[in-house]
Amino acid sequence: MEPHGKLHWAIHYLLLAAFVSFALFPLFWLLKVSITPNDLLYSEGVRLWPSRATAEHYASVIAHSQFPLFFRNSVIVAATTSLFSTLFAAAAGYGFSRFQFRAKYWIVALMLITQMFPLVMIIAPIFRLLKPLGLTNSLTGLVIVYTAFNVPFASFLMQSFFDAIPKDLEEAAMLDGANRFAAFRRIIVPLTLPGLAATLGFVFTAAWSELLFALMLNSSSAASTFPVGLLAFVSKFSVDFGQMMAAGVLALLPVCMFFVFIQRYLVQGLTAGAVKG
Amino acid sequence: MAAIRIRDLCKSYGDAKVLRSINLDIDDGEFVVLVGPSGCGKSTLLRLIAGLEAITSGEIRIGERVINELAPKDRDVAMVFQSYALYPHMTVRENMSFSLKLRGLSRDRIAAAVDAAAAKLDIQELLDRKPRALSGGQRQRVAMGRAMVREPKAFLFDEPLSNLDARLREQMRYEIRKLQRDLGTTSIYVTHDQIEAMTMADRIVAMHAGIAQQIGTPADLYDNPANLFVAGFIGSPAMNFIAATLVHEREAADNATHSSVMVGSLRLGSVLHAGAVRQDGRVTVGIRPERIALGEASGLATQIDLLEPTGLGTVLHLRLAGQRIKVFTTERLAAGTKDAVNIVVQSRDLLLFDPDTGVRLR
Amino acid sequence: MTAAARQLERGANWRGVSWRRVLLAAEPYLYTLPSVLLICIIMLVPLLIGLTYAFHDVRLLDPASGDFVGLEHFRELNADPAFWNALRNTVTWTAASVTLQFGLGLVLALLLNRRFPGRALIQLLVFLPWAIPSFLSGLNWAWLFNPVVGPLPYWLKALGVLAAADNLLSHPRHALWGPIIANVWWGIPFFAITMLAALQSIPADIYEAAAIDGAGPWIRFRRITLPFLAPTMAITILLRTVWIANFADLIVIMTKGGPADSTQILASYIFTQAFQRLDFGYASAVATVLLALLLAYAMALMVLRAALTHRG
Numbered sequence: 001m002e003p004h005g006k007l008h009w010a011i012h013y014l015l016l017a018a019f020v021s022f023a024l025f026p027l028f029w030l031l032k033v034s035i036t037p038n039d040l041l042y043s044e045g046v047r048l049w050p051s052r053a054t055a056e057h058y059a060s061v062i063a064h065s066q067f068p069l070f071f072r073n074s075v076i077v078a079a080t081t082s083l084f085s086t087l088f089a090a091a092a093g094y095g096f097s098r099f100q101f102r103a104k105y106w107i108v109a110l111m112l113i114t115q116m117f118p119l120v121m122i123i124a125p126i127f128r129l130l131k132p133l134g135l136t137n138s139l140t141g142l143v144i145v146y147t148a149f150n151v152p153f154a155s156f157l158m159q160s161f162f163d164a165i166p167k168d169l170e171e172a173a174m175l176d177g178a179n180r181f182a183a184f185r186r187i188i189v190p191l192t193l194p195g196l197a198a199t200l201g202f203v204f205t206a207a208w209s210e211l212l213f214a215l216m217l218n219s220s221s222a223a224s225t226f227p228v229g230l231l232a233f234v235s236k237f238s239v240d241f242g243q244m245m246a247a248g249v250l251a252l253l254p255v256c257m258f259f260v261f262i263q264r265y266l267v268q269g270l271t272a273g274a275v276k277g
Numbered sequence: 278m279a280a281i282r283i284r285d286l287c288k289s290y291g292d293a294k295v296l297r298s299i300n301l302d303i304d305d306g307e308f309v310v311l312v313g314p315s316g317c318g319k320s321t322l323l324r325l326i327a328g329l330e331a332i333t334s335g336e337i338r339i340g341e342r343v344i345n346e347l348a349p350k351d352r353d354v355a356m357v358f359q360s361y362a363l364y365p366h367m368t369v370r371e372n373m374s375f376s377l378k379l380r381g382l383s384r385d386r387i388a389a390a391v392d393a394a395a396a397k398l399d400i401q402e403l404l405d406r407k408p409r410a411l412s413g414g415q416r417q418r419v420a421m422g423r424a425m426v427r428e429p430k431a432f433l434f435d436e437p438l439s440n441l442d443a444r445l446r447e448q449m450r451y452e453i454r455k456l457q458r459d460l461g462t463t464s465i466y467v468t469h470d471q472i473e474a475m476t477m478a479d480r481i482v483a484m485h486a487g488i489a490q491q492i493g494t495p496a497d498l499y500d501n502p503a504n505l506f507v508a509g510f511i512g513s514p515a516m517n518f519i520a521a522t523l524v525h526e527r528e529a530a531d532n533a534t535h536s537s538v539m540v541g542s543l544r545l546g547s548v549l550h551a552g553a554v555r556q557d558g559r560v561t562v563g564i565r566p567e568r569i570a571l572g573e574a575s576g577l578a579t580q581i582d583l584l585e586p587t588g589l590g591t592v593l594h595l596r597l598a599g600q601r602i603k604v605f606t607t608e609r610l611a612a613g614t615k616d617a618v619n620i621v622v623q624s625r626d627l628l629l630f631d632p633d634t635g636v637r638l639r
Numbered sequence: 640m641t642a643a644a645r646q647l648e649r650g651a652n653w654r655g656v657s658w659r660r661v662l663l664a665a666e667p668y669l670y671t672l673p674s675v676l677l678i679c680i681i682m683l684v685p686l687l688i689g690l691t692y693a694f695h696d697v698r699l700l701d702p703a704s705g706d707f708v709g710l711e712h713f714r715e716l717n718a719d720p721a722f723w724n725a726l727r728n729t730v731t732w733t734a735a736s737v738t739l740q741f742g743l744g745l746v747l748a749l750l751l752n753r754r755f756p757g758r759a760l761i762q763l764l765v766f767l768p769w770a771i772p773s774f775l776s777g778l779n780w781a782w783l784f785n786p787v788v789g790p791l792p793y794w795l796k797a798l799g800v801l802a803a804a805d806n807l808l809s810h811p812r813h814a815l816w817g818p819i820i821a822n823v824w825w826g827i828p829f830f831a832i833t834m835l836a837a838l839q840s841i842p843a844d845i846y847e848a849a850a851i852d853g854a855g856p857w858i859r860f861r862r863i864t865l866p867f868l869a870p871t872m873a874i875t876i877l878l879r880t881v882w883i884a885n886f887a888d889l890i891v892i893m894t895k896g897g898p899a900d901s902t903q904i905l906a907s908y909i910f911t912q913a914f915q916r917l918d919f920g921y922a923s924a925v926a927t928v929l930l931a932l933l934l935a936y937a938m939a940l941m942v943l944r945a946a947l948t949h950r951g
Contacts, residue, residue, distance in 0.1 A: 009755075012750060015746070015750055016750055019743075019747055019827075022824065023765045023767055023827075024767070026768075026776075026783060026824065027768075027779070029782075029783060030779050033782070033788055088673050088674045088677065089674065092674040092675075095671040096671070098667075103668065103671075110678065110683070114678055114682050114683075115881075116937070117930050117933070118884075118906050118929050118930065119885065120885070120906050120910045120926065121686065121923065122685035123910070123914075124689060124919035124922060124923060125686075125688040126681070127699075129684075144677075148677045148680070148682055149682070152674075152678065155674060166360060166362070168360055171358070171362065172356070172358060172363075174328075174349040175327060175349045175350065176355075176375050176376035176427070177350045177379035178350060179348065179350060187364055190366050191365060191366055205770060209772030209773050209774060211774045211888050211891070212910060215914065216914055227774040230774070231778075234778065241788045245782065245788075248775055248778060251772065251775050252771060252775065255770045255771070256770055256771075259766075259767065259769075331660065346660070348659065
């Protein structure tokens with residue numbers, strides 16, 4: 001590309017700086033309040049950095065509240081959901097990628113429809129479906145529901161990763177003496193590890209963030225996930241901002257870590273999902 | 278090793294007929310080449326033999342076994358793909374060991390087989406590399422090694438040299454053929470390149486539009502093509518086809534006729550053919566560029582359109598009675614474009630084809 | 640050879656077709672069936688059940704409820720000012736969110752589409768909001784708007800947007816902009832990533848040819864970039880519009896639909912009806928209307944697209 005003048009680059013960096021500030025400022029503020037001691041919170045309100053920093057809010061949150069429980073529940077639900085979703089989606093995605101069959105059109109249409117209707121619409125029926133089965137107020141119930149919600153998008157994602165692998169690799173394996181499933185397991189899956197990682201990451205993030213169904217299906221705090229717990233905490237202790245923000249920062253950590261790892265695959269993954277979807 | 282027999286093999290995708298009633302007998306140890314333009318069905322035929330696609334009707338036997346419904350893994354054939362299809366996440370050694378591992382052979386036997394094949398192909402130093410670290414020619418050899426190690430009943434090659442540059446292709450042609458002769462394994466080789474077919478095959482199957490147009494030795498197809506397609510496909514530069522008319526000269530024994538071959542008012546020669554002359558006498562005459570001689574004073578007058586020197590010789594593009602023909606000569610010429618030159622044609626080199634069906638008239 | 644293979648060779652078959660062919664035909668279904676079953680049970684069946692609730696009196700707290708009431712709920716919502724307000728808000732919410740997310744996302748993608756030192760780091764930082772769970776994004780922005788701990792009320796007053804330094808979220812007329820801004824903050828990365836991937840798939844030699852032909856940067860953008868991006872843009876916008884119209888989380892968290900139902904969109908209204916009033920019947924009726932509107936929107940777009948491709 002042709003060289004650009006200094007003014008061009010100045011504007012370029014200025015705009016980027018604006019975007020970066022916009023992106024990071026809320027998180028920065030969250031962090032800032034979380035380390036501001038209570039006595040300074042109200043007096044120093046709008047300062048960009050507290051005159052004294054403290055870790056007392058984090059200590060309270062971790063030691064005295066139920067947050068560790070909520071955190072644990074969310075990790076269990078999100079991890080289990082991402083595991084099962086990826087398994088189901090890998091199989092379905094492989095099916096979409098390698099086979100042409102009559103029902104394919106209908107199954108794809110079914111999956112697309114599920115991405116389009118308001119999920120709030122099925123909150124009531126799902127509640128009435130799961131309650132007699134004892135799956136409300138349970139992490140298992142959430143895992144089942146979240147897995148169903150995430151399988152369509154994850155399937156399209158996995159399909160695009162499988163599409164990138166040439167079909168003659170399986171054919172070579174089948175001639176070498178493997179049946180299709182063995183070829184899938186031993187040849188194709190190892191080659192899509194980045195895709196599997198990306199899918200695990202996407203689903204984990206989605207399951208971690210889900211609020212409405214967790215709210216609806218759980219009334220006890222024993223089975224609450226992090227979003228529900230945080231919300232309950234917020235409404236009960238609505239003046240203890242320091243602690244709330246510390247809890248918020250803690251909520252960020254798992255997903256931020258995942259994000260940093262899978263950021264590379266995001267561009268690939270999301271385009272495929274968006275265009276296919 | 279085994280003989281392969283194909284009977285009345287047909288393949289359709291829905292209403293589209295891709296292969297029509299193929300009949301082919303391949304002897305044990307033979308190297309048969311399926312050649313033809315894109316879309317003629319040669320790759321489909323290969324894949325049917327491999328079991329990667331299902332037969333619509335007909336029968337394939339390897340040895341005495343009918344293999345129609347067998348899974349690829351049960352057919353005991355090995356394939357070398359156009360893209361080589363090497364497993365990217367495995368080393369060369371692992372690639373070559375894969376099939377033997379699936380069979381459950383012991384580690385020692387696997388190692389011995391792999392080392393033997395590697396030695397034969399001269400790829401021992403490559404054994405611990407991954408495919409992405411190999412050049413095109415090296416990958417080709419590894420693909421062959423992977424096939425060899427299994428000692429299958431037949432090798433199937435799907436245009437393995439298409440991805441290589443011209444020099445490398447020449448060399449690999451030689452290596453593949455030599456290797457196959459050493460091993461003595463029945464082989465079926467698909468290509469669109471008629472040079473590969475001519476230089477490598479024991480027998481050629483020339484295919485077009487899903488039909489085996491002619492099956493025979495390279496010399497058969499070159500000297501005695503069965504129809505227009507085979508005549509025009511085999512040999513380079515391609516055969517000249519001239520629109521001409523047959524004029525009855527006299528009757529001959531066995532219901533044959535002597536006729537003159539006329540291009541407009543020019544007489545090319547005299548031919549002996551079966552049956553009588555057609556009502557309108559139209560015929561397509563084929564003559565190979567290398568069979569046309571440049572005459573001095575005698576011969577037919579033509580004008581040069583273009584000269585293509587190839588080093589070995591020159592291809593002259595000429596105009597004869599309004600039609601374009603090519604002549605190939607190894608002489609060095611003094612003539613240039615727009616010059617006039619005379620050509621001489623021997624009657625025995627003229628091949629007659631029906632202008633509508635393309636079938637060879639004998 | 641395996642026993643099955645030996646059997647096949649002997650010609651074992653079922654109704655004239657070999658076993659193997661039957662199994663081969665069934666293979667794709669084996670791979671896709673688990674997912675399909677799960678989706679049908681958890682999403683399709685409840686969807687159909689949910690649609691029937693719209694025509695029944697279903698209250699969770701009242702075990703005697705469940706009678707068929709016909710179009711009663713629909714008459715109710717027709718007369719419900721909160722419903723119409725929610726409908727209006729849905730349009731505002733969706734249009735504003737999509738426009739801002741898309742516009743800013745495109746600018747960001749264009750900025751990131753060239754090499755410069757520090758690009759990898761900057762890319763990571765600007766995409767970070769996408770990783771933040773939506774509920775946290777909502778809470779975070781709610782706190783930013785809160786005059787007790789947040790800076791925004793003071794800045795908004797300084798900019799003249801607010802008369803006094805109080806919470807934007809308690810102004811019925813302007814409260815919806817709080818969630819909209821939070822949504823934009825959270826949604827820019829998604830558009831930026833998608834646009835960036837699309838931009839990077841445009842072959843470089845087209846730009847080079849145009850530059851040699853004398854086209855300046857603005858013309859190159861209009862004549863090359865935009866047409867290439869158009870299909871991706873269209874699909875992305877379509878999908879995100881539907882998704883955002885359904886996205887109630889931020890509003891539920893930041894304002895609970897208040898003050899006085901002024902920030903309700905249809906999706907959040909459905910949730911509060913179901914969750915707080917536990918009136919599943921009414922909630923389902925509203926949901927049915929929303930679903931019908933979205934289907935109409937999708938179909939209108941498909942008709943439009945068909946018309947455009949026929950003309951083009």
